[in-house]
Amino acid sequence: MPEYRPRTRWQALDSDLHRITNIERANAYVSRPLLAPGVALAFIVLAGLMAAVALNRIDGGMIVIAAAAFGAYMAMNIGANDVANNMGPAVGANALTMTGAIAIAAVAESAGALIAGGDVVSTISRDIIDPASVQNTTVFVWAMMAALISSALWVNLATWIRAPVSTTHTVVGGVMGAGIAAAGLTAVNWTTMSLIASSWVISPVLGGAVAAAFLALIKSRIQNQNDKIAAAQRWVPLLVALMAGIFATYLAVKGFGHIVRIDPEAALLIGLAAGALVWFITVPWVRRKSEGMENRTRSVKALFTLPLVIAATFLSFAHGANDVANAIGPLAAIVYATEVGDFAAQVTIPSWVMIIGAFGISFGLFLFGPRLIRMVGRQITKLNPIRAFCVALSTASTVIVASWFGLPVSSTHIAVGAVFGVGFFREWHVDRHRKRAQLQRPQHVRLAREEVRRRKLVRRSHFMTIIAAWVVTVPATAIMSGLIFRILTTFN
Incomplete structure (x- = not known):
């Protein structure tokens, strides 16, 4: 009778290592979604x-600590949501x-916030409320805390549903x-609020119209010309x-106005001088780069790649310089009111508060930004270097x-x-040529209406989601902020 031997738990070394490897892979797969929230x-x-x-040097420390935490949370949400507007088209x-986009944007956003970020920020968001109407410093602090929490939560929600919203309107x-x-x-x-409400229509319509105009100019003066390379050599430097x-x-x-006060006339002269200098540099660069290029639109697109990257970088720098106040404005107000025991329409931002805002935007971009960058750059409409360049040019000029x-x-x-403007312009342009082609075809080979509708170049679902988020932003954050203020004041 054979001797009984108890069955070992681990049969062979190879199978044991295979099990351990599978466990490590499973653990890595499970923990990966938790990495970004953990950081x-x-x-x-x-x-x-x-x-x-x-x-x-500050009394009421726990309030300041809580405000700093929510300020960091808000800054990361701004980085995750707002920066996509600058880098999305380039991607x-x-x-x-x-x-590359995240690396450039993180450096540019931080530099803009730290170098050209405002030393002074309006803590009541462009005179939305009258400081004299607030009863005392404690009420003011809780109001700013409620505004900070509600703004951060709303931008987080908007990022989750892939809706780029205005962080300025959120704070307002x-x-x-x-x-x-x-x-x-x-x-x-309410006068200021009515002006802000009007910007819901003015801003996208202006941006879309200007971008479409630039795209129409490039199509007519470069892409539709017989000698596209010669036309590009004339127009691209301009x-x-x-x-x-x-x-x-x-x-x-906008960017350096906080450091050196520059009147509009001087700023215009600076712009003219910079434009003339860049034209002088770009003419030989375009001529040298276009040598040997094929006479087709694809070759022309390559000439816009480097200018597009530079434009996206400058947009990120300017964004960091201006919108960092949306993250740290209420925080700076709380720090000032807690330290001084009073509140004012404008306060100086401490350096540690500015650092939280600058690095918070970069962290939010790095951890959560790709979601919105992909949506803005690839899912609304198809972009190429020419169209994306028109978007950047429209944003700055408008x-x-x-x-x-x-x-x-x-x-x-x-x-x-x-982005919607260049997409709708492409739809109009394609539809016009399609209608001409349809008229020349026999009736039985013409495209059906359903097929024409299916070939739209702008995704209507994203369009409706974004528009709805824009309209709802101010009332939604206002209601959330009011409820949070009531909760905070009830338990304190």
């Missing part, structure tokens, strides 16, 4: 620790890889809701020079012109509206 949570905790270090046009809605909950309807400047002049003016007014005439606009709405 984000670590940054939020670090922001709270930075606030705690500054508490040796969709394959001018940049996702990794949060401050308005908290102000109403704290001091009633009379505390709100368009790049126009871009340089617009961006120089834009940065002089902001400058609107600011010049005092029109209330949102850079987010302009950029996304420009």
